[in-house]
Structure formats: C-alpha cells, structure tokens
Amino acid sequence: MRTQVGIIGGGPAGLLLSQLLHLKGIESVILERRTRAYVMGRIRAGVLEWGTVEVLRDAGVGERMDREGQAHDGTGIVWAGKNRLFIDTYKYAGKRLMAYGQTQITEDLYAARDAMGGVIIDEAAKVTPHDITSDTPYITYQTQGETHRLDCDYIAGCDGYHGVSRPSIPASSLRTFEKVYPFGWLGILSETPPLPEIVYANHERGFALASMRSPMLSRYYIQCPLDTNLDDWPDERFWEELKARFPVDLADQIVTGPSIEKSIAPLRSFVAEPMRYGRLFLAGDAAHIVPPTGAKGLNLAVSDVYYLSRAFIDFYVNKSTRYLDSYSAMALRRVWGAARFSWWLSMLLHRFPDQTEFDRRTQEADLDYLASSEAAQRSVCEQYAGLPFE
Ligand code: APR
Ligand code: PHB
Numbered sequence: 001m002r003t004q005v006g007i008i009g010g011g012p013a014g015l016l017l018s019q020l021l022h023l024k025g026i027e028s029v030i031l032e033r034r035t036r037a038y039v040m041g042r043i044r045a046g047v048l049e050w051g052t053v054e055v056l057r058d059a060g061v062g063e064r065m066d067r068e069g070q071a072h073d074g075t076g077i078v079w080a081g082k083n084r085l086f087i088d089t090y091k092y093a094g095k096r097l098m099a100y101g102q103t104q105i106t107e108d109l110y111a112a113r114d115a116m117g118g119v120i121i122d123e124a125a126k127v128t129p130h131d132i133t134s135d136t137p138y139i140t141y142q143t144q145g146e147t148h149r150l151d152c153d154y155i156a157g158c159d160g161y162h163g164v165s166r167p168s169i170p171a172s173s174l175r176t177f178e179k180v181y182p183f184g185w186l187g188i189l190s191e192t193p194p195l196p197e198i199v200y201a202n203h204e205r206g207f208a209l210a211s212m213r214s215p216m217l218s219r220y221y222i223q224c225p226l227d228t229n230l231d232d233w234p235d236e237r238f239w240e241e242l243k244a245r246f247p248v249d250l251a252d253q254i255v256t257g258p259s260i261e262k263s264i265a266p267l268r269s270f271v272a273e274p275m276r277y278g279r280l281f282l283a284g285d286a287a288h289i290v291p292p293t294g295a296k297g298l299n300l301a302v303s304d305v306y307y308l309s310r311a312f313i314d315f316y317v318n319k320s321t322r323y324l325d326s327y328s329a330m331a332l333r334r335v336w337g338a339a340r341f342s343w344w345l346s347m348l349l350h351r352f353p354d355q356t357e358f359d360r361r362t363q364e365a366d367l368d369y370l371a372s373s374e375a376a377q378r379s380v381c382e383q384y385a386g387l388p389f390e
Helices: 012-023 036-041 050-058 064-068 089-093 101-115 235-246 248-253 297-318 322-349 357-371 374-384
Strands: 004-008 028-032 045-048 071-072 074-079 084-088 097-099 119-122 123-128 139-143 146-151 154-157 174-188 198-201 208-212 219-223 260-274 280-282
Touching: 004 012, 004 123, 004 139, 012 028, 012 101, 012 297, 036 101, 045 297, 050 097, 050 297, 064 101, 071 260, 074 089, 074 357, 074 374, 084 089, 084 248, 084 357, 084 374, 089 374, 097 208, 174 235, 198 322, 219 235, 235 248, 235 260, 260 322, 260 374, 280 297, 280 322, 297 322, 322 357, 322 374, 357 374
Parallel strands: 004 028, 004 154, 028 119, 074 198, 154 280
Antiparallel strands: 045 097, 071 097, 074 084, 123 139, 139 146, 174 219, 174 260, 198 208, 208 219
C-alpha cells in the first residue's frame, strides 16, 4: 500500500490530522494498535480551549460539540476552606472554554473519517517505522498474523506516550525532560448533574476538582497518594472525601450517585525534543505529557496537529518545506508554555508530602496575590484560555 502521510496512532491527534489533510486533498492511512471499541471507550480530558474549538469546527467535526458542549466564561478556585476566585478567561483574555469530552471528540472524528472514506487500520500489531532519514520511509505492521508494508512520503507519530514512534528516534538525537509528582488523581465519572462551574480546590486534605462532561455527567477528582488502591475507595468514601475538600456551600451542592468509571492517574511532566527526526514528525502525547491540572494535554495535541497539518498542506500544495522545517521549534514553544503553566498550577493547588510550613505560606501568599491582583489574573487567564497559535 502507498499513501502520502502514514499516521501511527488513532487517538485524537492521529484522527484529527488525517481529517485536516483529507479536507485539502492529501491522503493518509492511520495504523491503530487497539480495537475501535477500546479507543472510543477511554475516558480522558474534557476542557477545550477556544483555539481547539475553532480547529475542530474547521475540521468539520464541530456540530455535536456546538450542540452538546457547555461554554464557560472561566473556572473557579477555592482554598483555605472559604476563599474563592473566578478565573474569568472571557473577561481577561476574551476567550471562553468549552466543556466537551475527549471521548465524544474521538467518536465525532471516527464518524467523520468513516463518512469520507478515511482508511483506518484497527488492531495493527508490531507497527514499525523504517528508513525515516531517507526520502522513502515506510511502515510495516501485522494484521491477523500477516505482515504488510505502507510506503509514504512522511510519517506522523501520533501514538501517545507508550507508542513506537518516539523510541524509533536514536537516543543520541533526542533529549527528554521529565518531572514526576509525588501523588495521583483518583477520578470518577457519575451520571449526576455537575456543579454549574468547573472548580479547583486547594485544601489541607489535598487537591480536589469538580468538572463535567454534560448536563447529566459529572467528573470529579481528588488528589491521592501514588500507592492508592481503588478497592479502598467505594463510592461513599469518595463522595465524603470530595465534599470535605470543598467549602460547605459548594459541598452541599454536589449531587452524589453511583460512579460509572473510577481510575487513578499519576501526575507527570515530560517533553521530548526535537519533535522531528528525518521524515518522522511527533504530535500529541507521543512527544509530551503534562499533569492534568489546567487541562492542557488534549489542547496541546490539537495545536501540534494544527501546525503539522499546515506544514504538510504547505508542502503538498505550495511545494514548500518551510513549515515542515520549523514545525518542531514552533510546536515546542507552545508545548513549553503549557508545560510551565501546568507545572505552576499543579504546584499552586496540591499539597505536597514534603511541603514545609514555609512552602505552605508561600503557596497561600500566591493564591492571595492572585485573588487581589488583576494583573496576575490576566496573566493566568491568558495561559488558561490557551496561548495563541503562531
Ligand atoms: N501502534 C499503533 N498505534 C499505537 C501504538 C503502536 N505501537 N501505540 C499506541 N498506539 C495508539 C493508542 O492505542 C492510541 O489510540 O495511539 C493512540 C494514541 O492516542 P492518545 O494516547 O490518546 O494520544 P493523542 O492522540 O496524542 O491524544 C492526546 O491528550 O488529554 C490528553 O492524554 C490525553 O489522549 C489524550 C491526549
Ligand atoms: C476534566 O474535566 O477532566 C478536567 C478539567 C480540568 C482540569 C483537568 C481535568 O484541569
């Protein structure tokens, strides 16, 4: 088989890239390791920057998002059991946020790719890129035990943190940066009406977050130790702990019910540089991971794909490699902006096991300063709402 862009990974990054290329007449094939049911069943992020909303609309997959997603002017922060602040991104950055699940975006993208005859090979095993520094790269993979070869002009590595693309770059040509946080988030999804706004809580018992997916689907998280066992957290215990971390009036508004999903995710920051090696280009989680605080993971995957699709379009339509050549540097500027912001917000909102009294006081001073300074809020809003695309 032959195509123009071989895409490894059928998560949001790979699907969106294939869709944006198709709209400009550029061919691609997606090779996805898992079954479609598995990919669509994953519960992941849910807060979109307005730049992401616009890219999804331009990709022709905005219809359900505009109908079912919930636009917000910003996000709440509460601390010390009583203090509160609204990070008003609409007022200070002129941009709203959209609560709409990655699960739904993935469904919308699959539906759009299918409707347009997009080629997605599910359950592709042993996917391996070859000759990536030559002008004729190719990918081999297996389906039902048989080996196939996909020849292409370029390879897009959209296969997430555990994929094959990043490891196929020689270690001597790749630099990685990592920070591991000493806790995780225990999250649940429940078919109950959410609080009207997304609210982050810094509490002495640990961080908590109230979020949403739809008017009848809530997403809540609590900070937990890394060795937490899910079996120790029946729903009743989760709700009790969650409520204990919010001010009483907000806790009283939380509607509890049975959870339909419960999982633990460790927090980590990771960036790999560069995001290009020969004819292989990395996008999304394949190149970087941010802690979930600030909801930047999916938004970064979308901005990478926006830059990468523009680069391929410029190459195929205008015969220029200008954007392909600047892709890594341009994408990394935005990646580091979001990595810094996610790290900063994580430091601001969590309780660290080794925190001294001094650390606690400076954290509280940071929150008080944010609450009292319009300049500080404007800066946070600019980053929370999403830095502009170059
Ligand atoms: N071969 C083929 N496909 C693979 C391989 C492989 N060796 N390894 C992984 N994949 C597939 C995964 O099964 C997954 O469907 O690549 C896809 C990667 O998707 P994601 O992990 O969702 O990554 P990405 O598309 O970059 O999405 C961005 O933003 O909110 C965050 O982490 C969240 O998934 C989200 C991400
Ligand atoms: C979520 O809804 O899953 C969510 C919201 C805000 C965050 C992180 C996750 O900062």
